Every structure is written in structure tokens, then in C-alpha cells.
Amino acid sequence: MSGRPPAPPVVRPRRTDPLTRMGPWAPVAGAVLGLAAGLVALFLLRSRADAFGEGLALVFLVVGLTMLGAAGALLADEVRLVRRGAREAAVRPAWVEATAG
Secondary structure, eight states, rough: OOOEEEEEEEEOOOOOSSOOOTTTTTHHHHHHHHHHHHHHHHHHGGGOOHHHHHHHHHHHHHHHHHHHHHHHHHHHHHHHHHHHHHHHHHHHHHHHHHHHH
């Protein structure tokens, strides 16, 4: 032993991913956008709803668009995870050859 302290670990910059990384508030933002679209549709179609069933259909339209907005953000995040896993699976055999060789 030479008495020197060990070298500090090498810090590398994060790998940039071409896909957008979503945070935990992405479904909330999608739901807010869906709610806004539903409310716009509600205000545009409000004068056309005469019966109870038509009004209830408008309520379901607002709720459905809100859920669709939240689900769209979650689906996009899931697609990103699946693509990343497929990309890493394609790279993995090269790592095995390099370490076994």
C-alpha cells in the first residue's frame, strides 16, 4: 500500500433520453386538461340538454374526458417504460459478450 487515499468515483453526466420523463403530477395535469375540455363542451352543449338523460350524458362527458386526460398521461408514461426496457434488453447481450469474452 502506498498510503494514498483511493481515487474518488467518476461522476458522469446523466444520459439524456429522447423520450419525455414525466413526474408524479403528469396524471393530475392530464386530468385538469381533460376537465377543462369537458367543461368547455358542457358550456357549449348546455342549452341543448332539455331532458334529465341529456343532462346526465353531459355530466358523464365531463367525467369521461377528465378520466381520459389522466389515463392518457399514465399510458404515455407506461409506453416510455416499455420502450426503455426493450432498448435495454437489446443492449444487454453486448454486455454479456464483453464480460464473458
